[in-house]
Amino acid sequence: MSITKEFSKGIIKENPVLRLLLGLCPVLGVTTTAMNGLGMGLASTFVLLCSNIVVSLLRSVIPKKVRIPCFIVVIATFVTIVDMSMNAFLPDLHANLGLFIPLIVVNCMILGRAEAFASKNSLPYSISDGIGMGVGFTVALVLLGGMREILGAGAIFDYSFTPEAFEPFAVFASPAGAFIGLGFLLAGMNLLSKKLKLD
Amino acid sequence: MGEYFAILFGAIFIYNFVLTRFLGICPFLGVTKRVETSVGMSAAVVFVMVMASIITWLIQIYILEEFGLQYLRTIAFILVIASLVQFVEMAIQKLSPALYEGLGVFLPLITTNCAVLGMAILNIQEQYNILQSIVHAIGAAIGFAIAMVVLAGIRERLELATLSRYYKGASVALIAAGILSVAFQGFAGMM
Numbered sequence: 001m002s003i004t005k006e007f008s009k010g011i012i013k014e015n016p017v018l019r020l021l022l023g024l025c026p027v028l029g030v031t032t033t034a035m036n037g038l039g040m041g042l043a044s045t046f047v048l049l050c051s052n053i054v055v056s057l058l059r060s061v062i063p064k065k066v067r068i069p070c071f072i073v074v075i076a077t078f079v080t081i082v083d084m085s086m087n088a089f090l091p092d093l094h095a096n097l098g099l100f101i102p103l104i105v106v107n108c109m110i111l112g113r114a115e116a117f118a119s120k121n122s123l124p125y126s127i128s129d130g131i132g133m134g135v136g137f138t139v140a141l142v143l144l145g146g147m148r149e150i151l152g153a154g155a156i157f158d159y160s161f162t163p164e165a166f167e168p169f170a171v172f173a174s175p176a177g178a179f180i181g182l183g184f185l186l187a188g189m190n191l192l193s194k195k196l197k198l199d
Numbered sequence: 200m201g202e203y204f205a206i207l208f209g210a211i212f213i214y215n216f217v218l219t220r221f222l223g224i225c226p227f228l229g230v231t232k233r234v235e236t237s238v239g240m241s242a243a244v245v246f247v248m249v250m251a252s253i254i255t256w257l258i259q260i261y262i263l264e265e266f267g268l269q270y271l272r273t274i275a276f277i278l279v280i281a282s283l284v285q286f287v288e289m290a291i292q293k294l295s296p297a298l299y300e301g302l303g304v305f306l307p308l309i310t311t312n313c314a315v316l317g318m319a320i321l322n323i324q325e326q327y328n329i330l331q332s333i334v335h336a337i338g339a340a341i342g343f344a345i346a347m348v349v350l351a352g353i354r355e356r357l358e359l360a361t362l363s364r365y366y367k368g369a370s371v372a373l374i375a376a377g378i379l380s381v382a383f384q385g386f387a388g389m390m
């Protein structure tokens with residue numbers, strides 16, 4: 001077990017969204033544009049990293065029986081911090097992400113890492129796991145957001161590059177496009193992991 | 200009366216929690232492999248959602264707003280929902296072992312079901328009164344149940360379909376959910 005390995009596994013081999021299917025609500029809900037995906041990914045990464053640090057430090061103090069409520073309180077604290085600072089410094093992004101900011105609390109990826117990794121491993125490993133998983137989550141969000149933005153609006157990161165004659169696929173901007181887009185991304189990931197022989 | 204009907208109908212069809220608002224996707228994909236389990240999960244969600252809508256509303260009005268503690272909303276609500284689920288589980292186990300047999304496994308899963316917390320926060324954001332909150336919770340839970348059972352039915356059929364192996368499982372389920380979501384978009388014209 002090495003620190004770099006804990007970091008890199010979150011990006012492809014155990015990508016939380018594309019391989020483990022964790023935390024799909026924000027993935028589908030906010031990815032109308034690549035920018036929203038990036039904002040949500042970074043916010044979740046921050047919460048995941050901080051909760052991994054605190055849970056790892058407190059792992060010998062927290063009693064086994066009440067560990068889940070303890071983890072939830074830790075996570076909810078950092079979510080409240082993100083919620084309020086984003087509201088103060090990035091109000092536009094905060095308005096776009098809306099309900100999904102407080103809902104980071106129930107993102108099963110974050111609770112899952114606290115339970116499966118941070119509560120059993122020492123601080124350096126938990127930090128590297130948190131960053132790796134967070135980066136993997138962000139990559140998946142930006143991929144899906146970028147794909148929906150290109151197909152649904154003919155732009156990427158608000159930069160429009162398609163010719164006038166391009167008629168965007170309205171369905172990819174709508175909720176249905178999120179499901180269909182993620183479905184194809186998962187199929188692509190299955191193909192990739194077959195080619196890389198990950199299973 | 201019309202206003203309550205609009206909230207109920209809106210929550211079931213137009214702003215369907217799963218297919219339009221993207222809340223509760225994890226159980227939506229996790230337990231929709233069979234119709235039976237999806238019915239069990241839906242029943243547990245209806246129960247918890249209605250209870251949670253009442254309790255979180257009372258907490259928001261009589262504790263958080265009373266003492267100016269709105270910034271604690273996320274922490275307070277998730278703790279209340281987690282303990283409520285635990286309490287409901289113990290109560291059902293004691294009062295009705297038969298019901299517990301049916302719902303038992305699904306209850307702990309509901310704590311991390313974002314549909315419950317999402318519904319509680321939406322009630323506050325929309326400034327619903329208590330009766331409207333309850334109606335909204337019932338609508339949200341029915342909408343969740345409909346989406347779950349319909350997708351489970353589709354997935355049971357998909358099991359038998361010939362598919363590229365890369366699309367098997369979650370991938371094709373998501374694409375089916377996308378087509379279902381297109382169908383639900385049609386309801387938006389009714390309001």
